[in-house]
Amino acid sequence: MQKWMLFLSLAFFQLFAHLAIYGESYQPKHPVVVFETTQGNFEVTLFPDLAPKAVENFLTHAKENYYNGTSFHRVIKGFMIQGGDPEGNGTGGQSIWGKPFADEFHPDRHFDHPGILAMANRGPHTNGSQFFITTAKTPWLDQKHTIFGEVTKGYEIVQKIEGAQTDAQNRPLVAQKIIKISLKR
Numbered sequence: 486m487q488k489w490m491l492f493l494s495l496a497f498f499q500l501f502a503h504l505a506i507y508g509e510s511y512q513p514k515h516p517v518v519v520f521e522t523t524q525g526n527f528e529v530t531l532f533p534d535l536a537p538k539a540v541e542n543f544l545t546h547a548k549e550n551y552y553n554g555t556s557f558h559r560v561i562k563g564f565m566i567q568g569g570d571p572e573g574n575g576t577g578g579q580s581i582w583g584k585p586f587a588d589e590f591h592p593d594r595h596f597d598h599p600g601i602l603a604m605a606n607r608g609p610h611t612n613g614s615q616f617f618i619t620t621a622k623t624p625w626l627d628q629k630h631t632i633f634g635e636v637t638k639g640y641e642i643v644q645k646i647e648g649a650q651t652d653a654q655n656r657p658l659v660a661q662k663i664i665k666i667s668l669k670r
Contacts, residue, residue, distance in 0.1 A: 516540070517637070518547060521664040522557075524646050527639030528669065529602050529618075536589040536633035539604055539612065543633065545581045546614055547666040557646050557661040564623065566646050567605055568663055569615035574656075578614030585611045589631045596623040600636035600643065620647045 516531045533540040546552055551571070558575055559567035570578045580586050587610045596603070596619055603626070605615035612631060619626075620643060636643055649657040 516544065517669040518544070518634075519665075519667050519669050520642075521667070522642060522646065523660070523662040523664065525639065525642040527642040528637050529634045530637045531602075531634040532594070532632070535591040535594055536631050538586050539589055539631045539633035542580050542582075542586065542612070542614070543616065544668065547668065550665070551614065552663050552666045555663050557657065557663070559617075559655050560647060560649050560651050560657050560661065561655050562647055563621050565617045565619045565621075566643060566661070567615060567617040569605065569613075571614070575615070580613050585613055588612065589633070590628050591632070594632040596626045596630075596632070598622060600640050601632055602634035602636070603630040603632045606630060618643055620644065 514534065516533065518529050518531065520527050520529065531540045531543070546569075552569060555568060555571055556573050557566045557568040558570055558573050559565075567575070570576070572578070585606075588604075588606075599620050599622070601619040601623075603617055603619070604612040605617050606612050606629075617630075618636060646657075646661045649659060649661050651657050
């Protein structure tokens with residue numbers, strides 16, 4: 486009986502020591518972020534197991550309020566909404582490392598439904614801070630843009646943003662603002 490109690494005591498000690506050391510740095514397998522926008526809120530589940538650098542870049546920018554007050558500067562009906570540019574015109578933004586980072590393609594992830602969150606880029610390995618959310622199936626984007634999440638709640642808000650009137654360059658006539666992106670869990 487004493488050996489059993491000693492074993493249980495040691496097991497609990499290890500568990501609590503582990504929680505004390507690692508508890509604050511714990512990240513769920515699939516973090517969820519909330520996009521607060523001028524149209525309402527929606528949630529996105531991220532895929533750090535499939536695109537660790539893209540998720541780290543996005544979460545760090547979100548935690549540092551990099552995206553706060555920016556807009557969805559490019560909106561194309563039946564295709565996607567694009568944001569993440571502090572300049573607001575598609576020419577700005579950089580990664581948390583200060584330079585573009587490599588693509589992270591995964592054979593099990595495809596642009597096979599609306600609501601996919603992916604990195605916007607100018608070609609291979611040019612990922613910075615800009616991202617887009619699809620509003621249709623877009624299979625021609627497979628293996629061209631890093632998929633790192635998907636909308637899991639509030640997709641109707643994405644549709645509202647997609648429905649904004651735009652000019653000839655696909656820029657919304659009324660700004661579609663990102664108020665804040667925050668980590669839910």
